Amino acid sequence: MPLRVGIVGLPNAGKSTLLNALARAGAPVAAYPFTTIDPNRGMVAVPDERLTAIASVTHPQRIVPAAVEVVDIAGLVRGAHRGEGLGNQFLAHIREVDAIVHVVRVFEAPDVPHVEGGTDPLRDAEIVEAELALADLATVDRVREKIAPRARIGDKVAQHELAIVDRVREALQRGVAVRQLDLASPEAAHVAEWHLLTTHPVILAANVSENVGPDDPRVQALVRHAEQQDAAIVVVNAQLETELADLDPKEAEEFRAVSGSEAALPRLVRAAYTLLGYVTFFSIASAEVRAWPVVRGTTAVEAAGKIHTDMAQGFIRGEVIPWETLAAAGGLHQARERGLLRLEGRAYQVQDGDVITFRFAV
Ligand SMILES: Nc1nc2c(ncn2[C@@H]2O[C@H](COP(=O)(O)OP(=O)(O)OP(=O)(O)O)[C@@H](O)[C@H]2O)c(=O)[nH]1
Numbered sequence: 001m002p003l004r005v006g007i008v009g010l011p012n013a014g015k016s017t018l019l020n021a022l023a024r025a026g027a028p029v030a031a032y033p034f035t036t037i038d039p040n041r042g043m044v045a046v047p048d049e050r051l052t053a054i055a056s057v058t059h060p061q062r063i064v065p066a067a068v069e070v071v072d073i074a075g076l077v078r079g080a081h082r083g084e085g086l087g088n089q090f091l092a093h094i095r096e097v098d099a100i101v102h103v104v105r106v107f108e109a110p111d112v113p114h115v116e117g118g119t120d121p122l123r124d125a126e127i128v129e130a131e132l133a134l135a136d137l138a139t140v141d142r143v144r145e146k147i148a149p150r151a152r153i154g155d156k157v158a159q160h161e162l163a164i165v166d167r168v169r170e171a172l173q174r175g176v177a178v179r180q181l182d183l184a185s186p187e188a189a190h191v192a193e194w195h196l197l198t199t200h201p202v203i204l205a206a207n208v209s210e211n212v213g214p215d216d217p218r219v220q221a222l223v224r225h226a227e228q229q230d231a232a233i234v235v236v237n238a239q240l241e242t243e244l245a246d247l248d249p250k251e252a253e254e255f256r257a258v259s260g261s262e263a264a265l266p267r268l269v270r271a272a273y274t275l276l277g278y279v280t281f282f283s284i285a286s287a288e289v290r291a292w293p294v295v296r297g298t299t300a301v302e303a304a305g306k307i308h309t310d311m312a313q314g315f316i317r318g319e320v321i322p323w324e325t326l327a328a329a330g331g332l333h334q335a336r337e338r339g340l341l342r343l344e345g346r347a348y349q350v351q352d353g354d355v356i357t358f359r360f361a362v
């Protein structure tokens with residue numbers, strides 16, 4: 001299943017512009033072109049230069065990058081939890097994502113109205129964070145109503161759950177995101193069942209423009225805010241990214257080289273992978289080279305199971321080589337002859353950049 005990311009932010013923050021830019025930037029690398037599932041949902045291929053390097057020595061028929069499913073919802077406004085604006089009716093779409101990208105408008109554009117009257121990134125970020133917390137508070141209150149009667153009549157499990165509910169509730173009332181609570185894993189498992197929004201890791205995307213750049217004090221204030229919120233921050237120029245996506249890729253690359261603007265997509269994906277603790281391994285069987293993002297600590301047999309359940313069931317061993325070593329050796333055959341392939345058992349922990357061929361019995 002691809003990584004799922006939900007985009008939130010105030011109206012006119014540039015959410016859809018960012019989604020379009022990402023989707024188009026991803027398309028040329030991809031076996032996953034931008035496929036619109038509904039108007040605000042896109043599949044984005046994850047660019048990874050390591051795939052190209054591996055392919056240049058293994059000559060596969062196909063390169064299959066990892067994918068990210070991006071869901072873009074209508075803007076939230078102050079009071080959304082009370083039904084202001086489009087309200088929070090669309091929040092259901094982002095309950096089950098793996099990470100949230102919160103687009104904050106830093107750009108100034110007189111022709112693009114701002115619901116709060118003017119650009120103020122920190123204030124805007126706090127409005128959206130408050131609405132997410134208030135939406136969670138409403139969810140938690142519903143959970144509480146269900147379990148409180150059982151707790152009152154002495155149900156021990158319900159009493160335990162009620163204690164967790166109240167801890168989460170108290171944090172949300174103070175505006176603290178649930179991801180910032182140090183929940184022990186049994187508690188976290190309970191909380192996960194409530195599908196809260198503020199449990200998800202967050203990447204703030206500061207949407208800048210040519211006239212308001214990354215050094216702007218308001219961006220710097222956002223950087224500090226992100227730190228306090230245990231969120232990552234990526235500075236993007238969604239408008240520029242869209243324009244570059246329309247250019248010939250060579251021209252776009254030249255522009256990036258001259259202006260020093262690194263593409264937003266890989267930076268966003270890197271931030272998400274880091275927050276989620278993902279590493280990527282590569283498979284090179286069946287005439288394709290393919291990227292597989294997995295949680296750090298994934299074992300060889302679990303990794304095999306990602307590819308196919310048969311591979312996990314009949315697991316014999318993994319033949320492992322770091323991608324750089326494979327690329328430098330000039331091919332799998334050469335690497336094998338030079339003894340560069342390691343044989344690893346089921347418990348081996350997959351490392352970022354491993355190229356793995358699984359041996360299994362059917
Ligand atoms: N100048 C400038 N305009 C931008 C930038 N990003 C987005 N815009 C413009 O802002 C307007 C709103 O952008 P959208 O991407 O539709 O905003 P949104 O967050 O999806 O808004 P809603 O869907 O209404 O919540 C569009 O006219 C964009 O062209 C930017 O970086 N600079």
Ligand SMILES: [Mg+2]
Nearest residue numbers: 015016073074
């Ligand atoms: Mg939009």
